Amino acid sequence: MIQRRVVMVGYHAAELLDIACVTSSLVMANLHGGAPPYGVFxxxxxxxxxxxxxxxxxQGQLALERVTGPLDTLVVSGGIGHEAAAANRLIVGHIRRLARESRRVASVCTGATLLAATGLLDGRRVTTHWRYAHVLAARHPEVVVDPGPIFIRDGEVVTAAGVTSALDLALAFIEEDHGVALAREVARYAVTYLQRPGDQAQMSIFTQGPPPSDDLIKRVVDHITGHLDTDLTLAALADGAGVSQRHLTRLFLKHLGQSxxxxxxxxxxxxxxxxxISTPLPMTAIAARCGFGTVEALRQAFVDRYGIPPSRYRSVRTAT
Incomplete structure (x- = not known):
């Protein structure tokens, strides 16, 4: 049977999870009946x-300089060795060559640094690990770097954020190549969240806490996240914190970068x-629990955050 040839590019100090999340997921797809199967190297x-x-x-399975196309997918891993690899003209040159012979090209995490060095990302909207996004943007002003999403597809090029986003990327490829059912089966087999949408943020309010050194902001944030359905007006929060509204706003801007x-x-x-995605609650109940006065207010905030209405988000995320 004809294989979908997938080549993962590794180098010294690459991130093992970047590589394993992609390769293991594609092999799982083969084990669950994906046809034609992936040939992963x-x-x-x-x-x-x-x-x-x-x-x-x-152990490398193939010598990068001896690989020839056509390839179905070329994936460049990230890792702390990405800068040294991007400075290696031979590695970059062969990635550039193979990209021209591939149906689909992708990077995981700081693998975007290597793709940017090839010139392949010029004029494209891309993402990378949030911690390195500003460096990529500064070094390659011709690349449109968006540190927000889990992954971004721009034409035949897909760039993923940090580390475990490689799993989301692989599941997206499986769904694209073989359909939703197989992608869900692989996700279940891997005992993971079904599949985060590409436009989901890398950093969540509930994991991106304020600096622990500022106790006041931490207390206010803890109150907000634990009482979303209560009065969270600026006046109420400032009164509860014992500071002026202006001072509280100033502290939020300083420590969290937003009002x-x-x-x-x-x-x-x-x-x-x-x-x-975790409950069958109707929109009215969800709006009430989360502090939105109306379903329309929920819809507007949701579209602003995720780019799609909540009903669409639910149908896509819970599809089987």
Whole structure:
């Protein structure tokens, strides 16, 4: 049977999870009946073993410089060794060559640094790990870097955010190639969240906490996230914190980079997203639980945060 040839590019100090999330997911798809199956290979410089950032060593299956197309998919891994790899003209040159011979090209995490070095990302909207996004944008002003989404597709090029977003990327490929049912089966087999949408934020209100050094902001944020259905007006929050509204706004802007109102709107939208996919609650109940006065207010905030209405989000995320 004809295979979908997938080549993963590795190098010294690559991130093992970047590689494994993609390769293991595609092999799982094969085991669950994906046809034509994926032929998954790790290509390294000269085909030599590479020591990953974790200290474990992976044996290259193919010599990068000897790989020839056509390929179905070329995926470049990220890792703390990305800058050294991007500075290696031979590695970059072969990635550029193989990209021209591939139906689909992708990067995971800081693998975008290598793709940017090839020129393939010029004029494209891309993402990478949020911690390195500003560096990529500064070094490659011709690339439109968006640090927000889990992954972004621009034409035949797909760039994914940090580390475990590689799993979301692989599931998206499986769904694109073989359909929703197989992607869901692989997700269940991997015991993971079905599949986060590409436009979901890398950093969530509920995981991106304020600096622990500022106790007042931490207390206010804890109150907000634990009482989304209560009065969270600026006046109420400032009164509860014992500071002026102006001072509270100034502290939010300093420590969180956004106003209290924007923070609350985002927190409520993220809570609604969780309820949409984890409960059968109707929109009216979700709107009430998350502090939205009306379903329309929920819809507007949701579209602003995720780009699609909540009803569409629920149908896509719970499809089987």
């Amino acid at each position: 790790l290509a390294t410089p000269s085909g030599l073993p590479v020591t990953c950032a974790s200290g474990l060593t992976l 209290p109102g924007r923070f609350i709107r985002r927190a409520r939208a993220e809570a609604a997203a969780h309820l949409l």
